[in-house]
Amino acid sequence: MKGTDALGEAAIRAGCRCYFGYPITPQNEVPEYMSRRMQEVGGVFLQGESEIASINMVLGAAASGMRAMTSSSSPGISLKQEGLSFLAALELPAVIVNINRGGPGLGNIAPSQGDYYQATRGGGHGDYRMPVYAPAYVQELYDITMKSFDVADLYRTPVMILGDGMMGQIVEPIYLHERPDVEIPPKDYILDGAENRPSRIIKSLILDPVEMEEHNWKLKRKYDLMAHELPEWEEFMTNDAKLTIIAYGTAARIAKGAVKRARSEGLKVGLLRPITLWPFPEEAIRNLAKKTKLFLVFEMSTGQMIDDVRLAVEGKVPCEFYGRPGGVVPIPQEIARIIERYWLQKEL
Amino acid sequence: MKIVYTRPKCLKPVPNHYCPGCGHSIIHRLICELVDEMNMRGRIICIPPAGCAVLAYNYFDFDVCESAHGRGCAIATGFKRAQPDRIIFTYQGDGDMAAIGTAETLHAANRGEKITSIFVNNAVYGMTGGQMAPTTMIGQKTTTSPYGRRTEVEGYPLKITELIATLPGAAYVVRTSLANPAKIRETKKAIKKAFEVQMAGAGYSLVEVLSPCPTNWKVSPREAFAYLEEKMEKEYPIGVMKDYTAKKDK
Amino acid sequence: MAAKGKITINQGLCKACELCLTVCPDEAIRLSEGLNEKGYHPAETAKDSCKGCALCAVMCPEAAIEVCRG
Ligand SMILES: Cc1ncc(C[n+]2csc(CCOP(=O)(O)OP(=O)(O)O)c2C)c(N)n1
Ligand code: SF4
Ligand code: SF4
Ligand code: SF4
Ligand SMILES: [Mg+2]
Numbered sequence: 001m002k003g004t005d006a007l008g009e010a011a012i013r014a015g016c017r018c019y020f021g022y023p024i025t026p027q028n029e030v031p032e033y034m035s036r037r038m039q040e041v042g043g044v045f046l047q048g049e050s051e052i053a054s055i056n057m058v059l060g061a062a063a064s065g066m067r068a069m070t071s072s073s074s075p076g077i078s079l080k081q082e083g084l085s086f087l088a089a090l091e092l093p094a095v096i097v098n099i100n101r102g103g104p105g106l107g108n109i110a111p112s113q114g115d116y117y118q119a120t121r122g123g124g125h126g127d128y129r130m131p132v133y134a135p136a137y138v139q140e141l142y143d144i145t146m147k148s149f150d151v152a153d154l155y156r157t158p159v160m161i162l163g164d165g166m167m168g169q170i171v172e173p174i175y176l177h178e179r180p181d182v183e184i185p186p187k188d189y190i191l192d193g194a195e196n197r198p199s200r201i202i203k204s205l206i207l208d209p210v211e212m213e214e215h216n217w218k219l220k221r222k223y224d225l226m227a228h229e230l231p232e233w234e235e236f237m238t239n240d241a242k243l244t245i246i247a248y249g250t251a252a253r254i255a256k257g258a259v260k261r262a263r264s265e266g267l268k269v270g271l272l273r274p275i276t277l278w279p280f281p282e283e284a285i286r287n288l289a290k291k292t293k294l295f296l297v298f299e300m301s302t303g304q305m306i307d308d309v310r311l312a313v314e315g316k317v318p319c320e321f322y323g324r325p326g327g328v329v330p331i332p333q334e335i336a337r338i339i340e341r342y343w344l345q346k347e348l
Numbered sequence: 349m350k351i352v353y354t355r356p357k358c359l360k361p362v363p364n365h366y367c368p369g370c371g372h373s374i375i376h377r378l379i380c381e382l383v384d385e386m387n388m389r390g391r392i393i394c395i396p397p398a399g400c401a402v403l404a405y406n407y408f409d410f411d412v413c414e415s416a417h418g419r420g421c422a423i424a425t426g427f428k429r430a431q432p433d434r435i436i437f438t439y440q441g442d443g444d445m446a447a448i449g450t451a452e453t454l455h456a457a458n459r460g461e462k463i464t465s466i467f468v469n470n471a472v473y474g475m476t477g478g479q480m481a482p483t484t485m486i487g488q489k490t491t492t493s494p495y496g497r498r499t500e501v502e503g504y505p506l507k508i509t510e511l512i513a514t515l516p517g518a519a520y521v522v523r524t525s526l527a528n529p530a531k532i533r534e535t536k537k538a539i540k541k542a543f544e545v546q547m548a549g550a551g552y553s554l555v556e557v558l559s560p561c562p563t564n565w566k567v568s569p570r571e572a573f574a575y576l577e578e579k580m581e582k583e584y585p586i587g588v589m590k591d592y593t594a595k596k597d598k
Numbered sequence: 599m600a601a602k603g604k605i606t607i608n609q610g611l612c613k614a615c616e617l618c619l620t621v622c623p624d625e626a627i628r629l630s631e632g633l634n635e636k637g638y639h640p641a642e643t644a645k646d647s648c649k650g651c652a653l654c655a656v657m658c659p660e661a662a663i664e665v666c667r668g
Contacts, residue, residue: 017430018426018429020426044430046425046429049451049452049455050451052419052422052451053419053422053425053451053452053455056423056425056452057425057426057429058426059423060395060413060424060425060426061427061430063423063427064426064430068430082419083416086414086416090414191411191412192411192434193391193392193393193410193411193435194410195389195390196390199408199409201411202412202413202414203405203412203413204414205402205403205414
């Protein structure tokens with residue numbers, strides 16, 4: 001199944017019944033898939049007049065108690081930032097997909113990881129956090145999409161799925177399982193007309209700084225809980241690795257190929273692949289820092305996740321960086337060459 | 349003696365933050381009267397704006413969802429699509445509706461979203477301190493048009509209601525004024541009809557209300573109401589611009 | 599005989615905008631000498647001429663006026 005279709009199908013099977021989006025390459029297959037499937041399952045598909053409108057439609061649907069999502073690509077995600085900040089502030093669950101393309105500006109439509117900062121630091125305003133998942137395989141994309149709706153409901157938060165055109169276009173065999181049983185607490189915050197109950201308000205305006213501070217700390221406690229409960233990562237041949245590559249998404253697929261090559265030449269190389277970019281799997285990296293001699297961060301950008309790696313490593317092990325921004329997708333041999341270079345240079 | 353007029357139940361019994369003589373408070377009251385009279389409390393949801401009416405939820409005793417500046421019609425669309433049997437309305441100022449939210453508004457109207465917008469035109473940005481609005485009158489002084497609005501610099505008052513009336517998705521489009529008790533009663537009738545149009549599933553309904561902002565017009569409430577009638581109604585003629593029920597009769 | 603009316607003003611809500619005075623055909627309302635909690639001179643009944651037409655209540659932004667007739 002193709003990545004974008006897997007994503008759409010997982011959303012439908014996760015009970016998503018509202019999709020709002022605005023076309024942008026390279027993710028148009030998502031709204032196209034949803035426009036077909038929503039009709040079949042009696043859900044809502046609506047092409048908004050912009051990304052801003054679409055995310056606000058998602059907000060309205062989420063406040064109605066529906067599982068709602070939107071998808072876009074980098075320039076469109078920039079436009080959604082206001083809405084993301086509001087979703088976070090109002091504690092409304094929603095799933096936002098970013099099929100990252102080359103940038104800044106219009107950039108190009110090739111696979112890129114240039115939106116890491118925007119995704120993990122909150123491109124929107126204010127003191128908020130949002131879980132960000134970066135799947136690397138179609139099955140994982142399917143599983144994570146399903147899970148994202150549960151995470152969104154459990155923590156009452158927007159959740160982002162960050163992929164790129166490669167992830168969207170790749171075709172892999174997958175197992176289309178149904179939604180796992182996750183108990184979602186009753187949605188006692190939704191607005192559906194105050195029939196036989198006191199009226200409700202969904203708002204983020206808190207004019208009193210002391211009250212606002214309280215709200216910020218309350219959100220922070222939730223973010224701390226997510227930081228504790230949500231980190232996910234994959235480790236590949238890290239046990240005896242002297243050089244550990246850290247890469248996510250498409251870059252991690254490439255890096256895995258490079259690790260296999262290096263291993264076949266006898267080099268003790270491993271890969272750590274963050275699956276959640278926020279919360280970042282710091283603990284896992286800190287543990288590896290006790291074993292490995294060198295971290296090599298590979299990103300399809302000029303270097304963004306490297307900051308988080310350095311924060312986790314705390315200077316205990318050197319961290320090198322290799323990046324290919326702009327939509328360039330290197331082949332595993334290229335990364336293997338970089339590995340060899342460091343291997344010799346650092347006398348590992 | 350029997351009571352012929354009393355405060356509506358849905359209007360919480362609290363003082364509001366609006367300035368003396370502000371039109372927002374009158375419109376709030378009219379809406380609440382209708383929610384009571386039409387028995388809508390259990391199925392109505394309001395999306396107020398960023399603007400002086402941002403705190404509407406402090407006064408409306410029914411469900412209210414905040415919106416980012418200008419996004420009301422998109423949020424309302426999300427609500428209505430998710431809950432087609434509820435009555436959804438946005439409450440928006442001129443900046444919210446006709447500047448930052450123009451796209452959301454026009455497209456919701458054009459899609460024929462079965463929602464209602466109450467559009468409070470006071471020709472200024474009230475909340476932020478009286479800056480120029482898209483609806484500011486030619487020659488009108490505001491804090492960002494200190495020499496008066498000049499068409500060669502700031503363009504013309506935007507008549508978004510007239511624009512919306514041209515859209516097939518809009519079923520009922522009307523402009524009213526708060527200038528005197530008779531016109532306030534007309535405004536209430538118009539809002540009532542707008543809700544009825546929504547309930548009938550006929551399409552988008554819009555009530556623009558010409559409303560005073562004494563504070564930023566820098567006049568007394570009395571003078572503000574006079575200005576409404578003498579000046580604003582000249583630039584913005586009141587009346588029904590579109591009514592799908594009238595069309596059906598023909 | 600003309601209808602007889604009576605208004606009750608919730609003075610705590612009044613902001614002395616004078617709109618009720620402006621529209622009352624019978625000059626039945628005036629601003630009081632005293633101040634309310636917010637520091638306004640709230641409206642009060644001026645004389646017994648009220649007809650219960652409710653124009654003041656329709657106008658009042660604060661929904662502070664209740665009108666009886668009979
Ligand atoms: C994105 C954004 N830009 C600007 C503002 C600041 N702001 C709040 S209300 C407002 C204008 C209000 O004017 P109007 O919509 O006419 O409402 P009024 O207060 O006059 O009723 C502005 C500019 C904001 N809240 N958000
Ligand atoms: S500033 Fe103007 S619109 Fe805002 S509350 Fe005061 S009078 Fe009303
Ligand atoms: S009810 Fe009519 S007559 Fe009586 S005080 Fe009000 S406006 Fe005047
Ligand atoms: S209209 Fe209402 S607020 Fe204004 S003076 Fe009369 S009673 Fe007071
Ligand atoms: Mg305004």
